[in-house]
Amino acid sequence: MKNNITRRDWLTGTTAIVGGLMFANGALAQSVTIKGYTPTPENPIRYSANENPYGINKAASIAMTAAHKYGHLYSAGGPKGDLIELIAGMENVPTENVMVSGGSGEILKTLALIVAMEGGKILAPLPTYDDTFMDYSDRRGIEKIWVPVADDLSIDLDAIEAAYTDDVRIIYLCNPNNPIPTVMHAEKLRDFCKRMSQKCYVFVDEAYYEYVTDPNYDTMIPLVTEYENVVVTRTASKVHGFAGIRVGFGFGSPKMLAKIQSLMTGSINGPAMFGAIASYKDKEYMDFVVRKNNEALQVLYDLFEKHNVRHIKANANFTFFETGIEIEEVQQRFLKYGILMSRAFPPFTKWARISMSKPEDMKYFAEVYEKEFVNS
Numbered sequence: 001m002k003n004n005i006t007r008r009d010w011l012t013g014t015t016a017i018v019g020g021l022m023f024a025n026g027a028l029a030q031s032v033t034i035k036g037y038t039p040t041p042e043n044p045i046r047y048s049a050n051e052n053p054y055g056i057n058k059a060a061s062i063a064m065t066a067a068h069k070y071g072h073l074y075s076a077g078g079p080k081g082d083l084i085e086l087i088a089g090m091e092n093v094p095t096e097n098v099m100v101s102g103g104s105g106e107i108l109k110t111l112a113l114i115v116a117m118e119g120g121k122i123l124a125p126l127p128t129y130d131d132t133f134m135d136y137s138d139r140r141g142i143e144k145i146w147v148p149v150a151d152d153l154s155i156d157l158d159a160i161e162a163a164y165t166d167d168v169r170i171i172y173l174c175n176p177n178n179p180i181p182t183v184m185h186a187e188k189l190r191d192f193c194k195r196m197s198q199k200c201y202v203f204v205d206e207a208y209y210e211y212v213t214d215p216n217y218d219t220m221i222p223l224v225t226e227y228e229n230v231v232v233t234r235t236a237s238k239v240h241g242f243a244g245i246r247v248g249f250g251f252g253s254p255k256m257l258a259k260i261q262s263l264m265t266g267s268i269n270g271p272a273m274f275g276a277i278a279s280y281k282d283k284e285y286m287d288f289v290v291r292k293n294n295e296a297l298q299v300l301y302d303l304f305e306k307h308n309v310r311h312i313k314a315n316a317n318f319t320f321f322e323t324g325i326e327i328e329e330v331q332q333r334f335l336k337y338g339i340l341m342s343r344a345f346p347p348f349t350k351w352a353r354i355s356m357s358k359p360e361d362m363k364y365f366a367e368v369y370e371k372e373f374v375n376s
């Protein structure tokens with residue numbers, strides 16, 4: 001039996017049983033690699049939500065299954081301390097600078113709540129990740145100052161600094177950015193954070209950190225030990241495939257983290273933390289996911305280069321390309337073939353964000369693209 005399971009199946013836990021379950025629910029991730037599956041408008045491949053097409057790894061799955069036996073205990077036998085220690089060790093910061101949450105979105109929303117309570121505006125690039133933090137802050141009536149991305153579509157830190165006004169409470173920087181997966185130059189961003197955090201909170205969202213290939217990139221986590229107003233978030237939702245399981249991390253000064261924690265209303269799932277411990281220890285799996293992501297991206301780069309399509313060399317599990325057609329029409333034309341695209345990201349409504357699936361799925365996407373948008 002064991003011999004019939006490939007190394008990849010073992011790593012990802014994608015056995016026939018898992019595949020069978022996927023058929024039962026059209027909302028679950030789909031792939032042309034699943035035997036018998038055909039993409040349809042009703043049950044499309046999700047190129048839309050920046051999820052991990054390989055799912056959670058086997059080690060995490062085993063750890064979470066085993067942890068069910070602690071499910072009846074508040075705090076589930078206490079894995080939080082171990083998880084914080086593990087992450088603090090990986091990032092080389094003291095444990096007092098790290099917190100865990102139910103997905104990083106919980107921290108994003110709480111930061112918006114802090115702005116709502118303390119007053120002031122949000123200063124951010126446009127476009128950027130506009131769910132969660134932005135969404136939640138819209139609902140709190142918080143005003144934004146939007147600063148367009150530069151001509152090369154990267155975040156323009158000089159323009160953001162120039163747009164700062166005394167009533168800005170927080171600057172939000174997503175690095176790599178989403179939906180346009182560019183990165184900011186590490187030295188420039190570091191100086192920016194040091195300077196601007198004397199005036200307001202500076203929040204750096206590093207949800208796609210693990211996928212970065214640009215050598216000019218660096219994490220801003222080390223700053224939190226010295227700069228009280230700098231906050232960084234990470235998530236297990238992407239490279240670890242925990243989007244539905246919900247584990248995220250905040251990095252900040254003890255004062256900042258205490259403020260965030262005092263306002264949070266959620267609680268963190270115990271088995272999920274056991275799973276995260278197993279997953280973050282499994283470097284082999286992370287390397288596998290990143291390698292496959294790069295293979296998937298390469299399929300698209302080849303396609304876009306062949307047809308002279310403007311696109312971004314991605315530092316994430318998605319990229320952004322020019323369609324020249326309004327996104328609503330693009331979505332409909334792709335959906336006919338069972339390809340679910342992302343929504344519009346104004347003002348770039350004639351561009352599309354596409355999330356990576358498996359390389360085989362990207363080949364399917366490329367075939368459809370050529371059939372529908374090149375040869376039709």
Ligand SMILES: Cc1ncc(COP(=O)(O)O)c(C=O)c1O
Pocket residue numbers: 049050102103104105106108129132174178205207208234235236237243247248
């Ligand atoms: C930039 C960015 N930040 C945060 C999140 C939220 O992630 P989580 O699942 O940790 O709440 C996402 C999710 O797609 C994201 O793209």
